[in-house]
Amino acid sequence: MYGWAGTILTIDLSKEQIIKEPLDMATAEKFLGPDGIGLKLLWERVPAGTPPLDPANIICFGSGPLTGTFCPNSGKMSSVFKSPTTGLIGVGAAGGFFGPELKEAGYDLLVLMGKAKKPVWIWIDDDTVEIRDAAHMWGKTAWEAIDIIQEEVGDVPTITIGPAGENQMFNAHALIMRSRSIGGTGAGAVMGSKNVKAIGVRGTKGVQVYRPDEFMKKCKEAKDKIINNPVYASFARYGTPGWTPTLITQGVMPTRNFQEGIFPEGEEFLDPETPCKEIFVKSDACESCVIHCGHWCEVRSGPYKGTKTEGVEYYAEYMFGPYMDCADWGFIVKASVECNSLGIGFGSAGMIAWLMELYQRGMISKEDVDGLEPTWGNQEVILELLRKMAYREGVGDILAQGWEKAAEKFGGAEFQPIITRLASTECPRARMDVALSHLTSVRGGDHNKSLPYFAWVCSPEYIRKNWPEWPKETADIYSPIGKPEIVDWTEDWKCVIDSLTCCYWSTSVLQAGGNSPADYAELLTYATGVEYDEEKLMEVGRRIAVLERAFNVREGWGRDVYQMSRMFIDKAFPRGPQAGVKADMKVINKMVDKFLERKGFDAKTGYPRKETLEQLGLDFAIKQLKKQGRIIE
Amino acid sequence: MKQLIIFDPEKCCGCKRCEKICSWVHDQVFSKARARVRTIKWETEGVYLPLSCFQCETPFCMEVCPVGAIDKDEMGVVIIDEERCVNCRLCLQVCPFGMIDFNPVTRQVVKCDMCKELGYKPQCVEECPAEALRLAPLDERAGLLKRRAAMETLRKQREMVLDKTTMD
DSSP states (O other): OOSSOOEEEEEETTTTEEEEEEOOHHHHHHHTTIIIIIHHHHHHHSOTTOOTTSTTOOEEEEOOTTTTSSSTTOOOEEEEEEOTTTSSEEEEEEOSSHHHHHHHTTOSEEEEESOOSSOEEEEEETTEEEEEEOTTTTTSOHHHHHHHHHHHHOSOOEEEOOHHHHTTOTTBOEEETTTEEEOSSOHHHHHHHTTEEEEEEEOOSOBOOSSHHHHHHHHHHHHHHHHTSTTHHHHHHHOGGGGHHHHHHHTOOOBTTTTBSOOGGGHHHHSTHHHHHHTEEEEEOOTTOSSOOEEEEEOOSSTTTTOEEEOOOHHHHHHTTGGGTOOOHHHHHHHHHHHHHHTBOHHHHHHHHHHHHHHHTTSSOGGGGTTOOOOTTOHHHHHHHHHHHHHTOTHHHHHTTOHHHHHHHHOOGGGSOEETTEEOSSOTTTOHHHHHHHHTOTTOSSTTSSOOTHHHHSOHHHHHHHOTTSOGGGGOTTOSTTHHHHHHHHHHHHHHHHHHTOOGGGTTTTOTTSOOHHHHHHHHHHHHSSOOOHHHHHHHHHHHHHHHHHHHHHTTOOGGGOOBOHHHHHOOBSSSTTBTOOOOHHHHHHHHHHHHHHHTBOTTTOOBBHHHHHHTTOHHHHHHHHHHTOSBO | OOEEEEEOTTTOOOOOHHHHHHHHHHHSSBOGGGOSSEEEEETTTTEEEEEOOOOOSSOHHHHHOTTOOEEEOTTSOEEEOTTTOOOOOHHHHHOTTOOOEEETTTTEEEOOOTTGGGTSOOHHHHHOTTOOEEEEETTHHHHHHHHHHHHHHHHHHHHHHHHHHHHO
C-alpha cells in the first residue's frame, strides 16, 4: 500500500472488540483522508438524531495519505464526531506526532465506538492493540496521565483528556501530546463519555510512496516554496502572534468580550517582539515541519516563574490577554498550561470573559460566582474558574453545561459571542470575510473551517491573477462582494487539507507563491499511485464540505442555524478604526444566501439540492435525506 | 577531508525531518523507528537533542565485534559490513552513547554511515530546517565546545552580577 496505510482500526468499547478492516480503495480515492473517510463512517454508523454523548456516537482520529511521509508540514491529524458543544458536526485538526505515528503503526483511521464499562486507555503497538485499565489515571490531569503512560510504555505520542473531558464538560478538548489539541467542539467530552482516558501509539512499519524519485523531488520544491515565501520569516520567528499588528491596524483585536477592538493599554504586550524577549526560548515544530511556528516557552519572572510549556500561540494570547483585559505573558503561559492539563478548550475559557462583562454591568453579584470577584484582568479568579469548570464545582458546573444553560441561569445571552452555535474567535462586525465564514462554518462560528486568511495576507493582484473569475473586490475584506466565492473555495480547500492531512499554514497563509492545490495533487499522485489533478482534488474537497453541511441538515439544522449573536448586531466598538460599525445582517444574510446557492444548497431552507449530492456521488445521503424530507428535488 | 556532524540542541525544533530522511535514504521507507539519527526529546523540559554516531577515534563497537564486521573507512567513518555481521548485538551493548540502532524490520544492527553512498553528504544535515545539524571539519568540534563552555561561564557570571544588583 502506498500513501495510505490500508487499515481502519475500530474499537468497540462496549463489546471490548478490536476490529481491523481493509481500507476500501474506492472510498479512499473519493474521500481522501480522515476528514472525509471519517465523515462517511460517521454518516453510516451513527443514526440520525443520536445525542452526542450517547455510546452510539463515534469518534474517529486519523491521518491522510501524505502524513508520515517527507512532504513538508504533513505531521497532522484530524478528528470527526458529532459535537456535544453544538450538536453539529464536530471536526478538528491538530499537529504534533500522533497522526504520523498512527500511520507508521499501519492505520489510516482509529474509530472509537460504544462505551467502556470502566475507565480504559487504548494502547496501539503496531499490530498489537489493547484496551487497558485506566483506573489509576482517572481523575488525574491530562499531563499526569501522559507521565503514567510514558512510565508504562515509553516515550510515545498520546491523546489524553483531563478532568474536563472525564466530567463531560461541553467543549472539553482532546489533548494531543502535551500542548496541541482537537478543541472547540468537544472531542474530549466524547472521549470522556466513552470512558476512554487516553490513547497511546507506537509504530515501526513506516510509510511507502509509489513514485519515490518524483515524490522526493516534488517535496524539495514544496519546501522551497514555503521557505522562500515572503511571509515565512515572520511566521518562523513569531508564529501566530506575528499577526497582532495586522489585527491592531484593522481595529478588530477582541478586547473585553468584544466590547472593544483596540487594546492600547497592552501595546507593548501585543508587540510580537515582546514574547520573543519574555517567554520564547526557541522554536518548536510538529513532525516534518519546515516552518516551526511553535515555541518552547518559559516564564522567567513574576508569580508564574518556572512555568513552562510548548506551543503558546495567538489564540491563547488574545483569550487570556486583551479578551480578559490582561497584558502579562507569564499569565498567558500559566493559563495555557492549566487549560491543557485540565483538558479545557480555550473557547470555553471565553465564558469567563462573558461573566466578567455581566459583573461589570451589575447583572451578577459575587454570590453568583461562589464569592469570587470576576473583575476584568483578575488572574486568580480566571485560574480558579478554569479549575471549577473542569471539576464541575459550584458555578463551574453551570458553565460546564454550555452557553445556553449558563444564560438560563444568569441571563445575558445578548453578551454571548455565539455565531452558529459556537463561541466566535474573531469579530464579524466590520470584516465581511469573518462574518460570512463564521456564520456558515459547518462546525460553528470560528476561524477553523473557511476563514480565507489569504484574502488579507496576499496582495489583491495575486488573488486577481489566480482567480480571475472572482470579482475584483474579493481581496477587500470589508466589502461583501466576492466573499461568497472566496469562502466557498476556502471551505473546500480546508476539507482537502484536513484530509491530506497537511498543515493549513503551509498553504493558505503562505498562498502567494506557496503550495497550491495543483502542487498537492502532484504530491498525492506520486505518493499514492492514484492519479489526481487540481480539479479532482478540489472536487474531493467539495464532496466533503457538502457532506458535512448535509450531515448538519440530517441532524436537524437548516437555514435557521446560521445565527449571529445580538451583541455583534446591536453594539459597535466605541473607538478605534472600526468605531460605530455594527454587523449589518441585511448585507450579511445576502452573502449567506449567495454562498449557500454556490454550494448547491437551497438558500431558503438550507437543505441540499438533489443534483448537488448526485454530482458528487453522495447517493447514500440522498436516500437518508429524502426519508427526512430534507432535500430539494 | 574528515568531517563530523555537529548537533546543536539549542537550535533543534524537534520536527524529526532528520529521522524521516535517514530512513528514506537507507531503507526507502519513511519510518522514524528505522532511522540512524534520533532526536531525543525531553518534552517536559523542552530539550531536544538530535544525535547520531560520533564516529569515535577508538570505537568500542569495532573493538568488540567478534567477526571483524565493523571497521573505519578512509574518511574516518565507522561502517558495519552487513555481509559479515552475525547480529550478535555486542556493539549495541557496548556503545557508551547508544548510537548503534536495531532495525526492527530487517532485525539487523545499523548505524550512521554519514550517507557514504551519497558521497558522504549526510542528508539529515541537508534537510534540517533549523540548521541544528551542521557538517564541520573534524577539528572544529573541539573549538565549538570550548566556545560554548566559555559562553556559559560568561552568562552565569552576568546573571550573578544582575542578581546582586537587584538585591542591592
